[in-house]
Amino acid sequence: MLISLSSSPSPSSSLPRFSNSKSPILESSSLKPRTTHFLKPLSSSLCYSSNLNFHSKTPLFTRCPLRKRLDFRSWAVSGFDLGNFESVLEAVGVLTTIIVVHESGHFLAAYLQGIHVSKFAVGFGPILAKFNAMNVEYSIRAFPLGGFVGFPDNDPESDIPVDDENLLKNRPILDRTIVISAGVVANIIFAYVIIFAQVLSVGLPVQEAFPGVLVPEVRAFSAASRDGLLPGDVILAVNGTKLPKTGPNAVSEVVDVIKSSPNKNVLLKVERGEQNFEIGVIPDESFDGTGKIGVQLAINVKITRVIAKNIFEAFNFAGEEFWGLSSKVVDSLKQTFSNFSQSASKVSGPVAIIAVGAEVARSNIDGLYQFAAVLNINLAVINLLPLPALDGGSLALILLEAARGGRKLPLEIEQRIMSSGIMLVSILGLFLIVRDTLNLDFIKDMM
Helix, strand or coil: CCCCCEECCCCCCCCCCCCCCCEHHHCCCCCCCCECCCCCCCCCCEEEECCCCCCCCCCCCCCECCECECCCCECCCCCECCCCHHHHHHHHHHHHHHHHHHHHHHHHHHHHCCCCCCEEEEEEEEEEEEEEECCEEEEEEEEEEEEEEEEHHHCCCCCCCCCCCCCHHHCCHHHHHHHHHHHHHHHHHHHHHHHHHHHHCCCEEEEEEEEEEEEEEECCCCHHHHCCCCCCCEEEEECCEECCCCCHHHHHHHHHHHHCCCCCCEEEEEEECCEEEEEEECCEECCCCCEECCEEEEEEEEEEEECCCCHHHHHHHHHHHHHHHHHHHHHHHHHHHHCHHHHHHHCCCHHHHHHHHHHHHHHCHHHHHHHHHHHHHHHHHHHCCCCCCCHHHHHHHHHHHHHCCCCCCCHHHHHHHHHHHHHHHHHHHHHHHHHHHHCEHHHHHHC
16 A cells, blocks of 8 residues: 655644644754655455555645635654554544455455455454455454455465356456456545535535734743743734735744844734734744744634535535545646655655544544545555556556457466565565654654
């Protein structure tokens, strides 16, 4: 399974921590854009597995024509924090459900066509529990970060004749294409269902912009605390210059002035409740010679929710959201591959995805809906790539077969192509899991 996460340092979202709506840049650390990929090992026999790509260099939640919508940006900092165990379980549950939906698409497409299926597994590694029904082994395995559907086509232990017309490999091109693409179709449908359910239940988050920059947190014993800045204050102007109404530029302006003014008085016009007044803050000098005042900053927006009034409006809202998300996912994927030489060095793995999901689960229910929808769409898009071990790679082999007039590639060549892809995915996945685990905050604290 492959997931890509990349961050934008500009804060703007209804998911305060997932989207990094706060900017710790005025302290000694700064945000580091990251890209995260999660590759899932695949099973050895003929299987179709789930591969996710979650990439968000551009906002993933688009604007609706009649209302201003939220920018949706991924949360990523130099270290990952898994937080409490409950939120981790929620994130793993979301990820596992999405993978089960993907694999169920393959399974049902085969089953409804009468094609032999031998295995349906949730997870990888050692089997924790299993049962057999109608000649299919259903199992739950130790690592719930993937799954697969197995076909007995090349299983030496299978007692099905090799020329059985209901083996997947013996079916016409159209039948096999339906089975291979069914996982992608299932995730697309599931993404829409998730968005539709959100529209009808909790609603879609919408932001209303207000002037200035919000100060959500002031650190104790910092320059800001010493000079009278309080959490909840809104900075309207810096040194007499009014700030833009909203957007990352407003935050950047404050940051730039503070960093360039160590040990110099910076005059801030502040709104506190219904009062406006000026506060002079003298930034401390950090180790690199820049100024810092010890605050976190965020764009000044109020988040509301829009709930559909009727079923027709629900379909309309869900359709707008779905197409907006889909276009952003495709655009961000293009950016990844067009700048792969740089993004490859920022690749991370499933532990980071679980950390981000746990962060979303702790923030609000809106985030969990949207997180699940985005992962579904990314899973569908990335699986269409014509790469070995992905559904797109299998579809590419079928298209090649069709172009050759129905003549398949030699079985040995097909197996070499798929095995090489599986091995590369497995090695890279293991490497990323180890690296991201070492990058967890509590692991780094112990080292």
